Amino acid sequence: MTTTVGPATDPRARVDGLGWVSRAVFPDERVNLTVGGLAPAGHRTVARYAVVPSVARARFLVPLGAARAGAASLLAYNALRPPKVRALRAVLGGLARLGAVGLAPFPTLTVSVPAGAAAAELLLTERLAADLGGTPLLAACGVRPPDPNGKPTLQLFTADGRPRGYAKIGWNDATRALVTAEAAALRALRAVAGVADHPTPPRLLAETAWGGQVVAVIEPLPPAVRGVPVDDPPRIAALLAVARRGDSPGPPRALAGSTFLSRLAGQADRAAAAEETGARAVAAVAALARRHGDTSVEFGHWHGDWVPWNLGRHDGRLVAWDWEHSGADVPVGFDLAHDAFQRALVLRGESAAVAAAAVDAYLGRHGDRLGLGAPQRRLVADAYLVEMWLRTWRLADAGAGWNTALHPALLDVIEKRHSG
Structure with a gap:
């Protein structure tokens, strides 16, 4: 069900994507949002957005008041997008270049705060502008259906259309943990600058706790970055550079007694204490130890979400983003396995069982x-x-x-493999 929005209704009352994004970006109730109306008496307008293409089918919030910033929010990094999305954004970007006149057919979201209130205390964009040096910023935001694992992301631009960063908003326990993890990973990755074959990560520009949320501002990608074709072969040198971070190959160590296996066992125990199927995870870890405990393997870091849509090319170097699942002390080869699994599961829409078989084939x-x-x-x-x-x-x-593509199907796959 979608809440009906009248000419001056706060979209935060909606249950769709526009409502979800509005609540995440404007959590303070002192901030007034109106669609199709003016700021109420006693308030001053601080921002206006075109809701594209409509309130009921919102896909973008495009900032008004600076035509170049509005156009940039739709045209930046368009080469990384699928052809249909790229074409739509190109048309909308052309309209945005005309400013409010070009975007006039679309509803307008007006953001206002009480007269005399400090905007930096109430608005995330103002807070981030201060964190990034004080230059005023405009924000654009994509609108997707509500997703408890999704992070609303603000594209931040100066008035002349220069990108300043991407602000990822962690708004619940799951997404706060992911944003915090990515910020930690990007801080650690500063040490890999100059490491041969290591993909270039974006820099962490700012991290802040605000309004009960965790927000990380990530450096914009290079403007000329181009996506990696989805059928590209694996980049083994880059995977090894990620795993070793410039160090020599680590000595192989047995799975039994490893901190990796201990971590899996601890998480499985916590899962079992939380819900019924967790007991199956405890059994899966025990079976893993029985089957492979004496096998030695090199351990190292992994990106954690190594897939073609998180990779690009720029100036002859590989660029990698979205490090929120990055971690240390995993068997070298996890990123290769993840690449195969996600290509099957996401790109080809295969089942967990078929995706697991793709892992075996890719590793082979x-x-x-x-x-x-x-x-x-x-x-x-x-x-x-x-x-x-x-x-x-x-x-x-x-x-x-739960990700219904993986639960409980992936447990079924794991149990079948261990019984074979």
């Missing part, structure tokens, strides 16, 4: 280039699938809800 073709023999490839595949179910549980436990 490319694992030797990571130093993985047959026993190590089986360990990496089985351990990765357990890791993925535990990630699914962590997000669900933090309020994101």
Whole structure:
């Protein structure tokens, strides 16, 4: 059900994507939002947005008042988008160049605050402008259906259309944890500058707690970045650079007694204490230890979401973003396994069972280039699938809800593999 919005109704009362985004971006009730109306008496207008294409089908909030910023919010990084989206944004960007006149057919969202109130205390954009040096900023925002695992993201621009950053908003336990993790990962990745073959990560520009939320501002990607084709072969040198961060290859260590296995066991125990299917995860970790405990493998870092749509190319170097699942002390080869699993699951719409088989096939073709023999490839595949179910549980436990493509299907796959 969608709440009807009248000419001066606050969209935060809606249950659709516009309502979800509005609540995340404007959580303070002292901020007044009106669609199709003026600021109420005693308030001053601080921002206006075109709601594109309509209130009922909102997809973009485009800032008004600075035509170049509005156009940039629709045209920046368009080369990374699918063709249909790219074409739509190109048309809308052309309209935005005309300013309010060009976007006049679309409803207007007016943002106002009480007269005399300090906008920096009430508006995230004002707070971030101060954190980024004080230059006034305009924000644009995509609108998606409500998603407990999704993070509303503000594109921040100066009035002349220069991108200043992407502000990811963690608004519930699950997304606050992801935003915090990405900020920590990007801080740590400053040390990889100049490491041969390591993909270039964006810099963390600011991190703040605001209005009960966690917000990280990530550096804009290079304007000329281009996406990696989805059928590109794996970039083994880059995967090894991510795993080793410029260090020499680590000595292989047995799975049994590793801190990685201890972490899996601890998370499985917590899952079992939280809900019934967690007991199956405890059994899966125990089976993993029995089957592969004596197998030795190199441990290292991983990106955590190594997929073509998080990779690009610029000036001959690989660029990688979205490091929110990054971590240390995992079997080298996890990123390769994740790449195969997600290509099957997301790009081809395959089942968890088929995606797991794609992991085996991908490791079989490319694992030797990571130093993985047959026993190590089986360990990496089985351990990765357990890791993925535990990630699914962590997000669900933090309020994101279950990913129905992976639960309980992935547990079924894991149990079948261990019984075979």
